[in-house]
Amino acid sequence: MIAHLGLNHKTAPVHVRERFAFNAFDSIETLTALLRNGLAEEGILISTCNRVELYIAGDQVSRDSMRPLLQFLARSRSIEYTDDLEQCFYFNTDAETLHHLFRVVSGLDSMALGETEILGQVKNAYDLALKNRFSGRRLNKAFQEAFRTAKYIRSQTDIQRGHISVANVAVELAGKIFDDLDHCHVLVIGAGDTSEKTAKAILSRGAKQLSIANRTLERSQALAERLGGSAVEFENWTARIPDADIIISSTSAPGYVITFPMIREYMRGREHHPLLLIDIAVPRDIDPDIDRLESVYLYNIDDLETIASESRRQREQQVQHCQELIARRVSEFFDAMQKDREYRNKMRLSSSENPSC
Amino acid sequence: MGTDKIFFIIAIICYGITAVYSVHLWRNRFRNDFLPWGIVPLIAFAAHTLALILRGFSLNSCPIHNLFEAGMFIGWTLSLGSVIALFFTKLRFLTAFLSPLLFLLGLFSLIPALDQPRVVPLPEWVSLHATFAFLAYGAYGIASATAAMYLIQHRSLKQKQLHALTRILPPVQRIRAFASGMLLAGTLFLTIGLCVGIRGHYLETGIWIGGDIKIFWALTLWVYFSLLLIAQHVFHLRGRAMAWSILCGFIFILLTFWVTSFLSPTHGNRPAKPVQEERIFIPMEDNREVIRI
Numbered sequence: 001m002i003a004h005l006g007l008n009h010k011t012a013p014v015h016v017r018e019r020f021a022f023n024a025f026d027s028i029e030t031l032t033a034l035l036r037n038g039l040a041e042e043g044i045l046i047s048t049c050n051r052v053e054l055y056i057a058g059d060q061v062s063r064d065s066m067r068p069l070l071q072f073l074a075r076s077r078s079i080e081y082t083d084d085l086e087q088c089f090y091f092n093t094d095a096e097t098l099h100h101l102f103r104v105v106s107g108l109d110s111m112a113l114g115e116t117e118i119l120g121q122v123k124n125a126y127d128l129a130l131k132n133r134f135s136g137r138r139l140n141k142a143f144q145e146a147f148r149t150a151k152y153i154r155s156q157t158d159i160q161r162g163h164i165s166v167a168n169v170a171v172e173l174a175g176k177i178f179d180d181l182d183h184c185h186v187l188v189i190g191a192g193d194t195s196e197k198t199a200k201a202i203l204s205r206g207a208k209q210l211s212i213a214n215r216t217l218e219r220s221q222a223l224a225e226r227l228g229g230s231a232v233e234f235e236n237w238t239a240r241i242p243d244a245d246i247i248i249s250s251t252s253a254p255g256y257v258i259t260f261p262m263i264r265e266y267m268r269g270r271e272h273h274p275l276l277l278i279d280i281a282v283p284r285d286i287d288p289d290i291d292r293l294e295s296v297y298l299y300n301i302d303d304l305e306t307i308a309s310e311s312r313r314q315r316e317q318q319v320q321h322c323q324e325l326i327a328r329r330v331s332e333f334f335d336a337m338q339k340d341r342e343y344r345n346k347m348r349l350s351s352s353e354n355p356s357c
Numbered sequence: 358m359g360t361d362k363i364f365f366i367i368a369i370i371c372y373g374i375t376a377v378y379s380v381h382l383w384r385n386r387f388r389n390d391f392l393p394w395g396i397v398p399l400i401a402f403a404a405h406t407l408a409l410i411l412r413g414f415s416l417n418s419c420p421i422h423n424l425f426e427a428g429m430f431i432g433w434t435l436s437l438g439s440v441i442a443l444f445f446t447k448l449r450f451l452t453a454f455l456s457p458l459l460f461l462l463g464l465f466s467l468i469p470a471l472d473q474p475r476v477v478p479l480p481e482w483v484s485l486h487a488t489f490a491f492l493a494y495g496a497y498g499i500a501s502a503t504a505a506m507y508l509i510q511h512r513s514l515k516q517k518q519l520h521a522l523t524r525i526l527p528p529v530q531r532i533r534a535f536a537s538g539m540l541l542a543g544t545l546f547l548t549i550g551l552c553v554g555i556r557g558h559y560l561e562t563g564i565w566i567g568g569d570i571k572i573f574w575a576l577t578l579w580v581y582f583s584l585l586l587i588a589q590h591v592f593h594l595r596g597r598a599m600a601w602s603i604l605c606g607f608i609f610i611l612l613t614f615w616v617t618s619f620l621s622p623t624h625g626n627r628p629a630k631p632v633q634e635e636r637i638f639i640p641m642e643d644n645r646e647v648i649r650i
Contacts, residue, residue, distance in 0.1 A: 161521075179531040295595070297514050
């Protein structure tokens with residue numbers, strides 16, 4: 001039987017999740033103890049910031065395994081076992097376990113619906129278990145099928161299409177405007193939280209040059225240090241415009257900081273290079289008329305939010321379809337497992353009846 | 358029907374399938390489907406190349422003798438471009454934009470009246486002239502498909518939309534650079550083709566251009582696309598204006614190529630009149646009649 005015990009962002013608050021977090025070393029130690037104690041024959045432990053899940057397999061595993069497993073997990077993290085703790089956990093067996101695992105790797109159970117990071121995290125947990133021989137025939141088959149299902153879901157549905165955060169939408173837009181983000185110069189005006197996230201996301205896609213201008217120089221210096229850019233005195237930020245390819249603005253100025261004549265003048269010397277302007281400020285920093293200029297692409301916070309929410313809506317629409325695909329895959333997998341089990345039993349019987357063979 | 362035509366028809370069917378499949382993929386939001394993208398265009402290109410080679414072997418020269426062959430050759434250059442684009446991740450969907458054009462061009466070329474046998478063999482320089490001219494039209498075709506991509510992508514980005522097609526098309530900066538490259542390549546090919554053609558014409562007839570409408574047509578094209586290049590590089594012509602200009606230029610080629618070829622005394626389908634035998638009696642020692650053409 002296969003089973004899993006776990007907690008996630010929906011069932012447990014962060015102060016509980018953090019106490020059950022495992023690093024690679026802890027995982028090895030815990031799984032070694034689990035198998036040694038005879039609670040299971042196979043085990044894989046997944047630990048991310050939003051979930052901790054223990055997958056087990058063995059003939060001794062049953063629907064009643066939850067309590068001993070939970071007690072074991074609590075003991076391994078030096079946490080006192082209480083009935084309240086049980087409320088934070090979920091426990092399933094066989095088809096429900098597979099169904100849950102397939103949902104997890106496909107990003108359907110994630111906080112950000114359809115995110116792909118979880119697949120890598122589960123793969124890492126599986127590799128660790130495989131390398132240390134904690135997983136066996138049953139869990140190997142289940143996890144490999146889960147990875148195939150995640151790939152299938154990604155290619156057959158829109159669950160992972162588009163971006164659902166403002167920062168990532170800005171990056172996607174930049175990727176549709178510039179041939180190569182590596183050579184893009186990013187100018188950040190106003191060191192707010194969203195502009196920091198957006199700049200960080202663009203830098204993560206390869207942009208190497210970053211200038212930050214803020215009314216408080218210390219703040220722009222601190223941000224520049226964090227992101228690996230250079231701080232610019234707020235009075236001099238306009239001097240950086242000619243070099244900039246992407247401008248992210250989020251000041252608290254009451255009027256437009258970047259005006260139409262300013263950009264029109266600047267675009268004259270720019271030949272065919274496009275310019276991406278991201279205005280995250282409210283009230284807006286960038287004159288909307290600038291969007292009339294041919295090679296200038298201007299997006300304000302509403303534009304980015306609209307694109308993000310459209311992607312979110314599309315993903316939500318896909319959930320039902322994904323569930324159906326997963327249910328089908330689980331059923332097919334179980335049928336195959338059943339046939340395999342019958343075949344093995346038959347082989348075992350025939351070998352016991354004819355020991356000479 | 359010759360084997361070359363059978364292969365050409367196979368290629369046309371594949372272009373049609375690619376066009377329909379592209380629309381299907383688009384409607385299906387470009388999810389992987391029953392056919393891996395690129396297989397059918399590759400088959401089409403292989404069949405098209407084979408058709409061209411077989412035709413060439415049957416004529417024992419470059420297949421540029423009539424309008425059917427011209428259509429087949431121009432189509433082949435477009436197909437070559439679309440196959441090359443398949444190997445570049447960000448440009449591979451160019452094939453989808455070219456396939457309807459290839460399909461229609463192929464169907465048009467199959468009109469029986471266009472495939473007239475040439476009576477008199479063509480001089481050797483004509484092969485070089487026609488090859489460069491057809492390569493130029495192919496390059497302009499690819500540039501125009503790229504221009505269409507630019508217009509779609511630019512419009513989506515300006516309308517603050519990121520739909521399925523926007524996601525699969527390359528960034529505007531790359532599309533523009535590629536279209537400019539194709540425009541430059543086309544103009545270079547056309548320049549060489551025109552130089553070879555005009556010089557060959559002069560050597561044969563002693564006239565540089567004469568009253569041939571086809572030569573005027575080609576010169577007009579050359580001036581138009583050269584001005585477009587100058588406007589782009591010297592006057593920084595805006596992206597949308599450039600894209601529309603390229604598109605209009607290629608539509609003009611498509612609409613007028615066959616008409617001007619029909620009207621031209623030296624181009625196209627009209628079988629060249631057999632040169633009148635000029636019989637000159639040259640008294641020889643053994644009284645033989647010598648015919649000089």
